[in-house]
Amino acid sequence: MTDPDSAPLSGLLVVDLSQFLAGPYAALRLMDLGARVIKIERPETGDLTRSLYLTDTEIGGDSTLFHAINRGKESLALDLKDPGDRAALTRLIARADVLIQNFRPGVIERLGFDWQTVRRINPRLVYGSISGYGEDGPWVDRPGQDLLAQARSGLMWLSGDASDAPVPMGLAVADMFAGATLVQGLLAALVRRGVTGRGGLVQTSLLEALVDLQFEVLTTHLNDGGRRPMRAARGSAHAYLSAPYGVYRAADGWLVIAMMPVPRLADLMGLPLEERWRDDPRTWFTDRDRIRSLIAAKIAQRPVADWLALFEPADIWSAPVMDWPDLLTHPGFTGLGLLQDLRGAARDVTTTAAPLRIDGVRPHCATPSPRIGQHSAAIRAEFGL
Template sequence: MPQLPLDRFKVLDLTRIRSGPTCVKQFADWGADVIKIEPPQDEAGYGNRDSSDFQNLHRNKRSLTLDLKTEEGQEVLGKLIDGADVLVENFRPGVKARLGLDWPTLHARNPRLVLGSISGFGQTGPYADRPGFDQVAQGMGGLMSITGLPGQGPVRVGVPIADLTAGLFCAMGLMMALLERERTGQGQWVQSSLLQAQIAMLDFQAARWLIDGEVPGQAGNDHPTAVPMGVYPTSDGLMNIAVNGARMWRDFCTVISRPDLVESPEYATPKARLANRAALNALLYDLTRTWTTRDLTEALLATGIPCGPINSIDAVFADPQVQHLPIVAEVDHPTRGRQRLVGQPIQIDGISPVMRSATPDCGQHTDEVLSELGYTSDQITALRNGGIA
């Protein structure tokens, strides 16, 4: 097995649903020893293990079952914490305090431990104890107000973007904390929340309000501030075209055989094109419909104008560039056979993430992990018989 960048770290995964597992997946894929701690009964809320979603999220981990509500379960967890580098959780603040997973308690026990906490709305403040849910964060964080066609009403995006980005931001913070630990010898508490992550992902749309005092609205498939940039019809479908700057505008007009538009007062400048977007797009739709998607794509790319087809998911993975990139990973599952998973979008020269193992069965590694902690076979049997492990 090749060495991986994070293979010297032990990570305790007490997360569930999506934001936390997304965070932990970054460590698991890049070599960390991740121990997923689950209730012995595989309680509701931890997901359908047979689903493609669960199988994709939890690869490269070991599974330990443990009842954290018991004294014996807490004792096992304490031994794990003593030897861990990172613990990741997404409990509500009050719950983690009851389980002894609050920062002061953990830091006192293992000063080198780095704690990652993901919440819906933050660890403090008026909403700290509210349950978090991706679509709620999309709504409260403003994303739904700028997604969809003008006048359509709020629309959620097609992936749980708040969950995903909160997990990724937390993973980035944890890695920074591990780097800082190399200098100070001390762990730190890393926090992210769905609401903060969603607001951060508003990016320039948030800046339009914070700096310019402008409240963005829905722009549908059009870019909010640039024209022509959006979805355009062709004779056999739809495609995205992104014309940005004077040079691209001139070349675009040449490709569509309308060089007269370059100097037209209504369309000559970015400000004029934005003000007259509806009229310009209506004109362009009639022109792009005379092309096939492939022909117009090739003509525009020849001039350096970004564009491309709008693919269904199956078409995405049939694309030759996608097949060239190492974005699909494969792993052998003991009962499901060879599985294709969504790989890592990061490439490092000379290093590749390895799909070492498929998503484990609930408690698959309980005996193994307990043995590593020094428990005898009789003690492990007693813990199992007592419903603790």
């Protein structure tokens, strides 16, 4: 268990006006690093993520998603259309170090808690804002939702096989990467504040985060005449990498092979190769589907364990494709201590812990996500709201 007083952000107060995923994810990471996070929620209904179910599973009346992303936070119920509650929030912001919001552009201005307004209340405040597509432009009023952002970003043409329709990532990658991007900016602004005493505004969007996520392949696209991504015919894992990179079906499961000289792999597997594949590495991409078909046909003949027993001693970069039960019981995972139990909810919650260590210790949080307004009375008393 991490000592709260030794955590890097211990003593910092974060006011979290955000909901759904991107903003709350940023606040979660700050909480894991020691910050105190006060989540502002609507009375009665709270954050809409409370009812955004990943499946039909709920914990204490709230979705598992809400519990996963709001652990360790305090809940203050405020109606931002009520003058008294708006005044209370103003006083809280005056004491805060960080504010996070992810309303659609224009909404926070109408509420009166935009950057230009609150910087006059608290010049030391570091203000974080996440939008869907930036603060202006033709998409500014479009819903900033993960799947919609993926669709606009080009990302959906990088996964799947050549014959597949556009394939979205099976995770809310726009939300998560936007939240992570915001945290980077917030921490940098906090460091600057420590030097200058001046707060600052940090802005990002789902689209910006997804474009940055694609920086490697976009740079290739921008400098090779605008050629579009070319997914492999089957088992594709990267639109721009040559054979043997990809996913292969073995006799009893699946495995992946990463970057590797084709002749070296072929000689180990006993595969026939055309001479030009030995002489010209560029053909590993131009003839990618033909080469991968040869590899796939061979791998299908034997089980995964046989291939790994051949590949790993020869330093062939390969791995089994594991599902969650495989992963969660494997010593390679269990030794990391990446799971934690939260006590005190309607029932105990098992979830992930922070994906980093500080001074050799992984931050852990034993406190579950809050009920709506659970801490309202205590916070009002503490801050004189």
